Every structure is written in C-alpha cells, then in structure tokens.
Amino acid sequence: MKQSKLLVVDDDQDFATGLARLLELYGHKVSVVFTGKGAVEAVKKDRYLAVLMDIGLPDFNGIECLRKIRKFNPEIRCFLLTGYSAHHLAEQGMDAGAVEILTKPVDTERLSQKLFSVDAQAV
C-alpha cells in the first residue's frame, strides 16, 4: 500500500506524538509539528495528503492555520481536532475547508480507515 503522508499539528506534544505513532502502526507515514507556523512551513516543503490539526494552537488557531496551508496545498484534506464541543466550530471549520471536526479523544481506528479512503480517492 502506498503510504500517503499525514501531518499532525498539536501543541500538546504527548498527544501529537501518541497519535502519530499509532497512525504509523496502522500503516500511515506521519510527520508531527507543534505550532501553526510549523505546519505552514511543513506544507510549503512537502506534499501532504491530509492534516490533523488541533484548533487551539499557541500562535494562531487551527481554522486560521488551515486557510494559510490551503494556499500552498489546496487539495489537502483537513481534520480539525478539538477538546470542546464540535458543534459551535462546525460552520467555521467547514467554511475554511475542513473535511470533519473531531472531538478528542479521537477514535483512531475509525480515523485511520477514513484516511485510507481519502487516500484511495486521491489516487
């Protein structure tokens, strides 16, 4: 199976690292950054299929960050992650181009399958 690249963006280093390591076990190729600025730099340098982005980043929020990275990679699929209720952010997130808003803790197995189906659609 082709390993499409995923980018995990979260300022909680333990959470981001744990999620990345698990997704790698599921068969994905994952990079991790801890800031919005780091995410923009990563997308400028490399092509990612999808980004899993925390909304509450220290420099700018995930929705704002998504708008920035889509300028460099309009096809990137974005899953926004939040510790709050997803409802009040749904409209803003979808307007910015997010595929889905997920509430932490995430069902990683389901997320992995979704990422594989996104990958398959991209082929």
Added chain:
Amino acid sequence: MVLAAASLAAVVFVLDSMLPLGVAGGVPYVALVLLGWWFEKTRHIVVLAVVSSALIIVGYLISPSGGIPWVVATNRVYALFAVWVTAALLAKAKSVEIGLRQARADLEQRVEERTTELLDAQHTILRKERLAALGQLTGTVAHELRNPLGTIATSIALIRHPHSKAGPELDGALDRASRSIERCDTIITELLDFARAKGLQTEPMNLDAWLSGVLREVHVPAGIKLTQNLRTDGATVCFDPDQLRRAVVNVVDNACQAMTNGSSEKGATASSELTATTRMNGERVEIDFTDTGPGIPDQVLPRVLEPLFSTKSFGTGLGLPTVQRIMDEHGGGLQISSEEGRGAQVLLWLPLGFAPEEAPQG
C-alpha cells in the same frame, strides 16, 4: 387638639364677654384660628375660622361697652378680616404640607418598589454570571481533560496493537500515559484548590526555616539554579503551612515553566535562575520570587490573575488565582511585576500578627 381649641375659645369668649376689651375685642380669636395648623385637615381650619367669626360677632353683641362704638365695631370687622386671612394662609400652607407628605409617601413607596426591582435584577444578573462562569469553567476543564485522555487512549491502543513491539516505542507510550494521568490529577487538584472553602489551619512558624524546607523538596528542572536569600532573622509568622506551600509551589512551578519554555524557544545558553528572598517590610513579611525567564508581555500581565486565563499549551488558568485567594485569606497579598525579556517578580506577603477569623461553632 379639639379640647385645646375648645378651651382657648372658651377662655377668650369669657374674657371678651366679661371685660370691656373695646378695640382689642375680636383680635384674640385669631389665635384660635392659628391652632388649625395642628389639625389634620384643611377644613378644620375653616371650622375654626367660622367658630371664631361667630364668637367675634356674639362677643361684640354681649361684651361690656368700651370705647367709641363705631370704632369698636370697625375693629371687630378688622378682626373678622384677620381671622379669614389667617385661615386662608394657614389652609394654603396646610395643603402644601399635606401635598408634601403625600409626595414623600409616594416617593418612599416608589423607592421601595424600585429597590425591590433592582435587587431582583441584581440576583438575576448574579445568577446568570454564575451560570456563565460555571459554563466557562466546565468547558475549560472538559477541554483540558480531553487532551490527556486522548493521549492515554492512543497509548493503550498502541500497546494493544498486534504490531507493537516491546522496547522504546512501548516505553514511550507508557510514559505518555503516565504523564497524562498526572496532568489529569493536576487539573482536578487545581480545580479543587480554587474552589475549596475550608478555613485556614494556621500555626506560628519560623518562616525562613519552613520555606527553606519547602524549597528543598520542590522539583526544579535541571539547568535552573534556585538561590535562597532568607532574611527575616527567624521571624515567627502565623500561617497555614499546607496552603502557603501550595502557593509557593505554584509560583515556583510557573517560574520554572517560563524559564524552560523561554530558553527552548530562544535557544539561549545563559543559565536560568530563580531567587527566593524573604524580608521584613514594616508590618509585613515578604517572600519574593524573581526569575530570569522571558518575562510577561504587557498585554498579558493585567490578566494573569484572571481565573481560567492561561497562555500555556495546557492548563486551567486557576493556579495564580488560587495563590491570590490563599494570600487574601491570610490577610496578605500577591503582587506580580515583569518586563518582557527581563524576567518576572512574584511577591507574596503576609501581615505580622495575623489572626484568622474564628469558624462558627456547631
């Protein structure tokens, strides 16, 4: 008042009917009308004026003659005039007084009604503010707990995965889970500390000796030098050691986190230092923590004591508000000063001679 009026009328009438008052006859009846000021209603003044008028006329007819008759008669007429002018003025004054009394009563009632409305509105606002604060607190705590719970969930999934192998990968997952559990515990502890209503359990203690012990136990990351300048010369201060320990540990943790984050962002190689100083300052004893971290930005400094405000990646934002609460309960205080790029100073102070309020018995 009726009895007084009747008595005065009787006395004046007897004097008028028995003595030759002459040109003075009739004038004393004005005094009867003046009594009307102490009656309740305006019409009572009119009644007194009518009675006075009648007595003036009767008195003229039956009193012994004295003086020139037409002059006496004229003066009786003047007396009648004086009685009615007096009655008119008194009636006007009385109606104004009655109006003022009524207006005052109306005003008092409106003030009472408006006060009740304001109190109700205040209770409603307070209730809504409490609910909003509770909502915000609940949202913050839920958000803060979800991250470590997510880390624990991924760690368990990773450990269970058929392809995971013993070694650094599993150790990493276990370490992340362990840290996350500690984080959850810290969040819950911060919440409980902030909300605790338990009174202080104070005892007189040597502050320098006590603080030295606390600072020996507190965890300071590698690379940070902790310096103690304890100079109260063995002053005995009354405080709750458990509560003050929480405050001190919170301040030290904040300073260490600031210095750790600051140097990692800037890549600085200069050593980080936290200095703890105690001193006497008039009627208070001060504990000063000064660090060499990145300082607090101007726009953040006014908000650091605001509950739920946090600039950290994770945190409930209740740490410093809890420190402030602890110091306030001791009758002391907390001052924070900082300049961005030049570290921060946190000053905790306690009053000498502090005696906590007695808890109610039973």
